[in-house]
Every structure is written in structure tokens, then in C-alpha cells.
Amino acid sequence: xxxxxxxxxxxxxxxxEQKLANYASLLVHVGVNLQPGGKLHLxxxxxxxxxxxxxVRAAWEAGAVAVDVTYTDQHLTRLMYDHAPESALDxxxxxxxERVRHQIGEGYAFLSVSGTDPDLxxxxxxxxxxxxxKVKAQQGRAASERLMAFETNWSVxxxxxxxxxxxxxxxxxxxxxVARLWDAIFAVSRADRPDPVAAWQAHTARLAEVKSHLNxxxxxxxxxxxxxxxxxxxxxxxHLWVGGAVTAxxxxxxxxxxxxxxxxxxPHRERVDGHVRASKPLSVRGSxxxxxxxxxxxxxxxQATASKGQDVLLSLLGTDEGARHLxxxxxxxxxSPVAQTGLLFYNTLFDENAASHIALGLAYTLNVQxxxxxGVAQAAGANDSLIHVDWMIGTPDTDVDGVYEDGRRxxxxxxxxxxx
Ligand code: ZN
Ligand code: ZN
Numbered sequence: 150x151x152x153x154x155x156x157x158x159x160x161x162x163x164x165x166e167q168k169l170a171n172y173a174s175l176l177v178h179v180g181v182n183l184q185p186g187g188k189l190h191l192x193x194x195x196x197x198x199x200x201x202x203x204x205v206r207a208a209w210e211a212g213a214v215a216v217d218v219t220y221t222d223q224h225l226t227r228l229m230y231d232h233a234p235e236s237a238l239d240x241x242x243x244x245x246x247e248r249v250r251h252q253i254g255e256g257y258a259f260l261s262v263s264g265t266d267p268d269l270x271x272x273x274x275x276x277x278x279x280x281x282x283k284v285k286a287q288q289g290r291a292a293s294e295r296l297m298a299f300e301t302n303w304s305v306x307x308x309x310x311x312x313x314x315x316x317x318x319x320x321x322x323x324x325x326x327v328a329r330l331w332d333a334i335f336a337v338s339r340a341d342r343p344d345p346v347a348a349w350q351a352h353t354a355r356l357a358e359v360k361s362h363l364n365x366x367x368x369x370x371x372x373x374x375x376x377x378x379x380x381x382x383x384x385x386x387x388h389l390w391v392g393g394a395v396t397a398x399x400x401x402x403x404x405x406x407x408x409x410x411x412x413x414x415x416p417h418r419e420r421v422d423g424h425v426r427a428s429k430p431l432s433v434r435g436s437x438x439x440x441x442x443x444x445x446x447x448x449x450x451x452q453a454t455a456s457k458g459q460d461v462l463l464s465l466l467g468t469d470e471g472a473r474h475l476x477x478x479x480x481x482x483x484x485s486p487v488a489q490t491g492l493l494f495y496n497t498l499f500d501e502n503a504a505s506h507i508a509l510g511l512a513y514t515l516n517v518q519x520x521x522x523x524g525v526a527q528a529a530g531a532n533d534s535l536i537h538v539d540w541m542i543g544t545p546d547t548d549v550d551g552v553y554e555d556g557r558r559x560x561x562x563x564x565x566x567x568x569x
Contacts, residue, residue, distance in 0.1 A: 270435020383420025471534025
């Protein structure tokens with residue numbers, strides 16, 4: 150006898166083209182959640198043209214009235230550091246900031262595809278890099294403050310350029326390395342699912358539960374302990390936990406980072422004490438920093454070492470006073486999808502989702518109640534700086550307690566997993 154209603158076959162795995170189209174669609178519909186009549190600005194590396202065209206197509210199909218793309222060539226950055234005169238490092242034309250300022254005013258959504266060679270700036274002059282980074286940070290400061298306050302919605306995705314893929318899979322030929330990195334990106338971004346938008350709705354709903362639990366507790370500090378770290382991170386007054394989806398001031402709810410598995414808030418810049426050791430290398434400014442160790446007193450880094458890239462680390466810390474204080478503490482389960490890949494991506498968008506982390510530098514105003522009003526975040530103890538650099542500290546043996554002002558404690562994480 151045969152059944153009239155045979156059990157459905159499990160769906161065939163998607164091919165590359167389908168996954169790439171899913172990914173483009175996720176960036177448009179979940180990342181920036183582009184609305185009919187919306188406007189989109191896309192920043193993308195030259196190598197990502199195939200993905201960029203799919204994004205543009207998805208944007209038009211979503212009913213966008215304006216879509217523009219800036220293609221970037223990372224090699225031009227290296228050419229500048231190696232060959233341009235000092236005066237060029239200090240030059241920042243006004244039209245660049247004008248364009249962003251104008252587009253924010255016009256309500257554009259901003260989508261950025263990251264894809265750079267982690268070794269792009271290896272061996273380049275650190276002094277010149279620091280000088281240029283500071284000029285660019287100062288130039289872009291007003292616009293980036295408005296973006297970080299989510300005046301409009303924005304999102305970041307990625308594209309495996311060959312030099313980056315070669316760093317992640319050094320033993321594979323270039324085309325296989327790129328294919329493997331795509332597979333990893335599709336998996337952690339849920340683009341390999343038959344209905345990726347529904348998968349993201351379920352995921353952001355779970356992050357929302359974690360956020361609302363932590364926001365209901367009003368902890369004074371977090372105490373994070375594992376075999377290599379013992380760190381108390383005081384939290385800013387009126388701090389807010391954020392993660393997953395964010396509703397921008399224009400009312401559009403998007404997901405600023407694809408993937409994202411973190412919930413994060415603003416530390417108090419003067420209430421961080423103890424010592425902490427990185428659980429993964431940090432890829433920053435085209436260099437790799439390994440085995441970071443830091444000791445904090447009253448919020449300030451008083452000792453910082455690294456077994457590799459210590460000059461880059463010290464140059465970061467020397468940016469300004471705020472670079473020596475924390476602007477973010479983020480909790481991520483030790484077995485998150487990114488962690489499960491077992492890969493080091495050499496890209497913060499992915500690596501920060503592999504482990505709980507802290508960031509040196511600027512705090513997000515959205516991590517403080519009414520933090521977008523002038524002076525409020527500062528008064529609450531949120532940090533200010535020209536840099537914001539996340540580095541990973543979480544491990545499978547990490548315990549985190551929430552500590553109330555009167556010293557009472559509650560368990561937040563045990564063995565790197567939520568425990569409330
Ligand atoms: Zn983070
Ligand atoms: Zn961060």
C-alpha cells in the first residue's frame with residue numbers, strides 16, 4: 150500500500166547561487182530592512198561586484214527610490230601609506246563628510262560589505278597609520294556619531310576577497326579558500342536555510358528575551374571570571390542592553406550586524422578593575438595582536454602587553470585618554486554559531502560573535518537611557534574616544550555574575566552559557 154500523502158522529502162541543499170541570493174536578500178530585508186520608497190547607500194569592495202549587484206537588485210525589488218554604490222579598492226589604502234607625502238595623510242576633503250551628512254539627512258539606509266586582507270597593512274609604518282586613522286576618525290566623527298545613535302538604519306555584511314580567504318584557509322588553493330569562507334559566512338548568517346528571514350526572526354526573538362532579562366535586573370556591575378581573567382566591569386548608570394534587532398530613530402527595525410550573537414551594554418568608564426587576557430587573537434588595522442593582557446584600575450588600563458603586535462596595541466591605547474577605558478561589554482555564549490565553525494575569521498564582524506568581549510574606546514549612545522540627548526551618556530559614565538576596538542575574552546570556562554549596588558550577586562553565565 151502506498152500513502153496518498155507521502156512524507157515530504159527533506160529539502161535539497163541550496164546551491165551557491167541560491168545561498169548568495171539569500172545572503173543579498175538578508176542584508177536588504179533583515180540587515181537594513183529597506184522599506185518601499187527607501188534609499189540605500191552601499192559600500193562594497195571591488196571584488197564583491199557580483200554580491201553588490203544582487204543587493205542592488207533586491208533593493209529595487211523592495212521598492213527603493215534611490216540606490217547608490219561606492220566600490221572601494223583596499224590596495225589604494227596601502228599605496229597611500231607607503232607612498233603618499235605626510236601632508237596627504239592629514240588631508241580630509243569636506244565633500245566626503247558632506248555626502249554622508251546629506252544622505253543621513255535624506256534618510257538613506259547604509260549598508261557596508263566588509264572584505265579586506267587582514268595583512269593589508271602588515272609592515273606598513275605604524276606612525277603613519279595611526280596619524281591617518283586619527284584624521285579619518287576626526288573627519289568622520291560627526292557622521293559616525295549620528296549613525297551610532299541610529300538616526301537612520303544601517304548594517305554590515307561581508308564578502309570573502311581572496312587575500313582574506315587565504316588568511317583563514319592558508320593551506321587551500323585560492324578558489325577553494327574563497328568557497329570555504331563563503332560556506333562559513335552563509336552558515337553563520339543563516340543564508341543556507343530555506344527560509345533565512347524566518348530563521349532570523351526566531352534568532353532575534355531569542356536575543357530579545359536575553360536583553361529584556363538583563364535590562365530588568367539593573368546590575369551595578371558584571372563580574373567575569375575564568376582561568377585567565379578576573380574582571381569587574383561596572384556598568385554605566387541607566388545602561389541599556391542591546392542586541393539583535395535595533396529600531397532606528399526613523400522607526401525602521403533592522404539588524405546592524407549580520408551575523409550577530411551578542412548582547413552588549415556600556416561599561417562605566419571609571420569602574421573597571423582587575424585583569425583580563427584575550428581568548429583569541431585580534432585582527433586590527435591590518436595587523437594581528439596575540440595574547441593581549443590588560444590590567445585595569447578605576448576604569449583605566451594601567452598595564453597592557455601582547456606576545457605579538459604590542460606596538461599596534463600601544464599605538465591604539467595612545468590614541469586619546471578614552472582609548473584606555475572601556476566602551477562596551479558584550480556577552481556571547483561560548484558555543485555560538487561562529488564559535489562552532491572553529492575558525493578565526495580575522496574580521497571583527499565574525500570574531501566578536503565567537504566569544505564574550507570588551508571594547509576599548511567609544512561607547513554607543515544607544516547603550517544608555519536617553520543617551521542620544523547631549524551630555525547624557527557622558528554623565529552616566531559612558532566612555533568617549535576616537536577608537537572602538539572589540540577583543541575577545543570569553544571561554545568555555547567563563548562564569549559571569551551580575552552584581553547589585555549592595556553587593557548581592559546573581560548568576561548570568563556558567564561555563565560560558567546563559568544560566569538565569
Ligand atoms: Zn560587540
Ligand atoms: Zn563593539
